[in-house]
Amino acid sequence: MRLRSMLFVPGDRPDRMEKALAAGADAVILDLEDSVVPANKPEARRAVADFLIGHQTAPLWVRINPLGGPEADKDLAAIVAGRPDGIVLPKAEGGPSVTDLAHRLTERGNVSAMILAIATETPAAIFSLGTYAGVKRLAGLSWGAEDLPAAVGAASAREDDGRYTPPYELARSLTLFGAAAAGVAPIETVFPDFRSLDGLAAYCARARRDGFTGMLAIHPSQVSVINAAFTPSEAEIEHARAIVAAFEANPGAGALSLDGRMIDRPHLLQAQRILAAQ
Numbered sequence: 151m152r153l154r155s156m157l158f159v160p161g162d163r164p165d166r167m168e169k170a171l172a173a174g175a176d177a178v179i180l181d182l183e184d185s186v187v188p189a190n191k192p193e194a195r196r197a198v199a200d201f202l203i204g205h206q207t208a209p210l211w212v213r214i215n216p217l218g219g220p221e222a223d224k225d226l227a228a229i230v231a232g233r234p235d236g237i238v239l240p241k242a243e244g245g246p247s248v249t250d251l252a253h254r255l256t257e258r259g260n261v262s263a264m265i266l267a268i269a270t271e272t273p274a275a276i277f278s279l280g281t282y283a284g285v286k287r288l289a290g291l292s293w294g295a296e297d298l299p300a301a302v303g304a305a306s307a308r309e310d311d312g313r314y315t316p317p318y319e320l321a322r323s324l325t326l327f328g329a330a331a332a333g334v335a336p337i338e339t340v341f342p343d344f345r346s347l348d349g350l351a352a353y354c355a356r357a358r359r360d361g362f363t364g365m366l367a368i369h370p371s372q373v374s375v376i377n378a379a380f381t382p383s384e385a386e387i388e389h390a391r392a393i394v395a396a397f398e399a400n401p402g403a404g405a406l407s408l409d410g411r412m413i414d415r416p417h418l419l420q421a422q423r424i425l426a427a428q
Contacts, residue, residue: 154381156176157173157370161180214239240297244275279324290336295308336363338354354375381428
């Protein structure tokens with residue numbers, strides 16, 4: 151499952167759903183949570199359910215409401231017949247949250263939908279980021295920098311120049327490491343200034359440098375930038391092939407010289423990941 155770009159669209163805006171599909175995202179997330187006010191949630195469920203049924207071959211996910219509230223089961227009851235490819239779980243608090251959601255899906259006859267956990271939206275969630283290993287149906291972990299500062303009473307999650315403050319850089323880092331420990335995709339959070347494509351490109355480059363393999367998007371214009379950033383270049387692919395070939399030719403070697411530089415097993419692992427991401 152390729153998840154370079156995952157584009158949110160409000161569940162009560164069916165007029166935007168077709169446009170979202172045309173943006174070229176690896177997944178479109180029909181949102182029933184934050185972008186839908188409480189009064190519109192029944193209407194949003196109907197719209198999302200209808201869209202799922204009418205677009206069975208499209209890469210569609212649904213963000214439901216948190217499991218601890220009264221809306222999540224209503225969301226699931228409405229959408230399971232549409233067979234979404236995946237469910238985005240907000241306010242996840244570790245592997246047990248994902249297991250709980252998987253159980254609820256199975257009870258309703260859905261045995262295939264994967265789960266992306268938004269894993270840093272509560273203080274308790276931060277202490278659960280090492281508990282996702284081995285959890286069934288988990289496709290990836292992402293994080294958020296909006297709910298958590300509100301929960302702890304922070305004035306902002308960002309410096310004046312837009313960088314995250316240290317507590318939220320920590321949340322980002324732990325999400326990355328938690329995903330790696332669980333063997334699932336680490337997905338970078340949204341870049342809110344959708345008009346700044348140059349800023350987005352720099353943000354994506356930092357995310358990919360650090361080890362994230364994809365990113366959430368809030369506007370169709372962001373998708374092509376994100377896809378390009380998380381797709382290996384031809385030069386990267388060629389170099390990765392050369393590293394793999396060098397080790398295949400010398401299977402007993404722990405370190406080799408390639409183009410005048412030393413390479414070892416971590417370089418081989420990275421090369422294999424680049425080739426898998428083509």
